[in-house]
Amino acid sequence: MKILIVLPPDQPKSGGNITYSNRIKRGLARHGIQILIKPLDKVEPQDYRDADIVHAFNAFRTGRFVLPVLKETGKPMVLTITGTDINEYMTKEETRKETYGVVQYASRIISLTESSRQELLNLVPDAKCKSLVINLGVDLPKPRGKSRADFGLDDNSFIFMLPAGIRPVKNPLSAYQPISRLHKRFPNVRFVVAGPEMDPALTAEFKNKMDAVDWAHYLGEVEHTDMPDLILASDVVLNTSRSEGLSHALLEAMSLGKPVLASKVPGNIDLIKDGQNGFLFANEDEFVDKGSLYIENADLRETIAAAGRQWVQEQYSVEREMETFRHVYEQVLCKECCL
Missing domain, CATH: 3.40.50.2000 (Glycogen Phosphorylase B;)
Incomplete structure (x- = not known):
């Protein structure tokens, strides 16, 4: 066949x-x-x-x-x-x-x-x-042992990482303002984005904003073989999509035992049970509130990450x-x- x-x-x-x-x-x-x-x-x-x-x-x-x-x-x-x-x-x-x-x-x-x-x-x-x-x-390549330093990231940072192409449906800038608010309260917070440039107009706006502050880092497109290490180097993995089928990036993060924070849209709702195996946000304030919970409570991060990993192992x-x-x-x- x-x-x-x-x-x-x-x-x-x-x-x-x-x-x-x-x-x-x-x-x-x-x-x-x-x-x-x-x-x-x-x-x-x-x-x-x-x-x-x-x-x-x-x-x-x-x-x-x-x-x-x-x-x-x-x-x-x-x-x-x-x-x-x-x-x-x-x-x-x-x-x-x-x-x-x-x-x-x-x-x-x-x-x-x-x-x-x-x-x-x-x-x-x-x-x-x-x-x-x-x-x-979920069939990720095995981690290669890369550290934060290999991606140009600081060991003392709390990293919200968004794996997404720079295009309107992925809505990458929707995380910018809430993370700015989190950074003011928690100065070690960083916003890291990994993904290809796919829309010229949005990419220009996105790069201008990312380059304007020291707490935001755009890594460009990262090789798929390096994504497990980048996920493991992050504290929370994001999805900010306006529309989503089912996110490979979220599945991969959950399979590696990382807590996730995702936009409250169909697809993400099917995968994430809010407050159980991840967090969903419908607006900027919810992003800030739930992001703060992750930052302040390491036990909560571990509990939600473990539930997410188990869910993926059972269902996917x-x-x-x-x-x-x-x-x-x-x-x-x-x-x-x-x-």
Whole structure:
């Protein structure tokens, strides 16, 4: 069986989609399933011809461009749908028709959370038969033993670390003001961001703000092999997204026993039980209040981090993830209707 995974263009080399697709490729190789991974702008016509199934990540940014080729050849599509597809592209007048077309053609539609799947079914009830949730697995490289000094960070700092590309949906500057407030109260607080430059206008504004103060540090894009060490070097890992499917970065942080603080949006809500295995914030004041709790109470950090690690170990198994993908691909080739 040959699968072509098509990612949106301009993928950061350490981004969630790359991590996700490479994990599928590694995990299914032992089952004799060959997977080719390419961003949309690098796919050749022969790649489509060679594939038994095309798996598109993101309906609007990827699937709508793949769709005409698949209709012409009659080849099936598996679609991993995103929160942005559901919350933006399927609701806006100018993008709705194309996004719905991809959803209607897909043989299977994969959501990362049950709440995301239910949002899809509210919009497209007929998709029930072909939609399912596949929980992400966590398959991090082993830490290499790098210290804070290797990242240019001070051992005496309390580090809030945001792993995210610099683009509007990740909303990196939303943490800037609350961390500024925390820094005034706790002078050793630092704001560290690791991720690629993905939006020129936002990146310019972001860099200006980060460069203007001594408590904020932008590391740029960090190699995926170094991310475990950077996570372990941090005190709290952040997610500030406006929209989220399910954050690989949060899963990775929780799997390594780090406490997390995340925006209160679908996807993050599915992963984090507020005050139990992490904290959620809906506004700046909540960020400051919950950030302060983490800073002041080491026992609380340890308790929440341990709960987060246990939750990820129980719910986000790579083995279960791979078995479900294998089953989905086999069903699609057999042209079975329902899961």
